[in-house]
Amino acid sequence: MLQVKNLRCYYGRIMAIKGVSISVRRGELITLIGANGSGKTTLLTAICGLLPAWKGDISFEAESLKGMDPPAIVRRGISLVPEGRQVFAPMTVLDNLRLGAYTRYRRREHREIEQDIAQITELFPILGQRADQPAGTLSGGEQQMLAIGRALMARPRLLALDEPSMGLAPLMVEKILDTLVRLKADGLTILLVEQNAQAALKIADRGYVLETGKVVLQGDAGDLLSDVEVKRAYLGKDYEEFYDGRG
Template sequence: MSGKILQVEGVSFSYGPIQALDDVNLHVDQGEIVALLGANGAGKTTMLNNIAGLLQPSSGKISYRDKDITSWEAEKIVHDRLILVPEHRQVFSTMSVLDNLLLGSYHHYKKTGKKEVNKEIDKVFNLFPILEERKEQLAGTLSGGQQQMLAIARAIMAKPDLLLLDEPSLGLAPLIVKEVLDYVQQLRDAFGVTILLIEQNVSASLKIADRGYVMSHGTIVQEGRAKDLLHNPEVKEIFLGHTVS
């Protein structure tokens, strides 16, 4: 690992009178998988949306690769290879799997060229062979797990240096959850991607993460190595509301 790729310093954000983020500080080092944990409504998705430029902090600073991106538009952030996979997958349901993947490369297609983009597609198919089998199928007809794989694969086509994953296992059967999170772990090895992950499956996410942060009511209340958080009774019972096995 070679230093911080993301630094969030004192970030606050409100939805009108509702304080959603309150002086949040966190960082992600190059090459890490970092889990951002907490109960529903803790502020996790709001945090990712601020990092991705979909929302603008009311105060604080967000730095990406030593550049202040606090006020950047989302499109500019995507061009700098910081990519968000939002919750609920949001694939283009009336387009084929292959066309969804090609759209992922949209911002660099002309510069990269068709030949290199096709090589990237082949790498994605190596990681997600089911997508190659279904490449001509309409994305909306895939199973939930396959749509999640497609959403992640489409993001990889954007050649991210930092990938923000918001609830990749949401609504999936337990066996599929494990499969999707296994793929998340493989992304770092296969594509060299650094990952900031929101995941309600606390045990599974901490088992693949290097470090973790726990949010409650818009602020960070615990942080540490993933294996330490996994066995922290406060994390298990107070902040997450249930026991982590």
């Protein structure tokens, strides 16, 4: 469904992604993991058209995304849940959701849009209860739900999420990831960028490990989860022992 081949991204003269190739098949949940500065976010922004200066090839459903601006890519069916949520704080929850469907209003889908809002408030009941509240007054987890709901409003076929677990309580992380599993079961293809590698690999089909702009490991999520290298570098195995000791 999504094919990235030998992608190179630049910030000025600095090369942030140095020849990355990944593929996402229809119905898969793929995770990209890696430490800070490994290029995960850059990769996502390139796919979504927010970073125009890239070389190589990105194609979605056999169509190259080269030179397309974000609105065109959203219309093609890729939605991004940006890093740090980025909900529109002064606007109401409902307006945020409607903005997610921005590219659809021109196609006169008003009734479908209202139905989708109803569906999303079913998925995240809290958004329904707070529909008329400014998004900035929601808690972090609720804002993350709103960001996901907003991205879903564009009716994407591929949902790209940039660190949805960032800064959230463990219980809330679990809730968000559960939602992703549910969305996947409904047939949505998901590309999940995470620093919380363990949690991400547990729900993913396959994973890629990024390090300083390159893919250093890839494979089945289960294999990666048990891979010693990954454990050492990203999962922090001492971490678990630390918790076990306390529990």
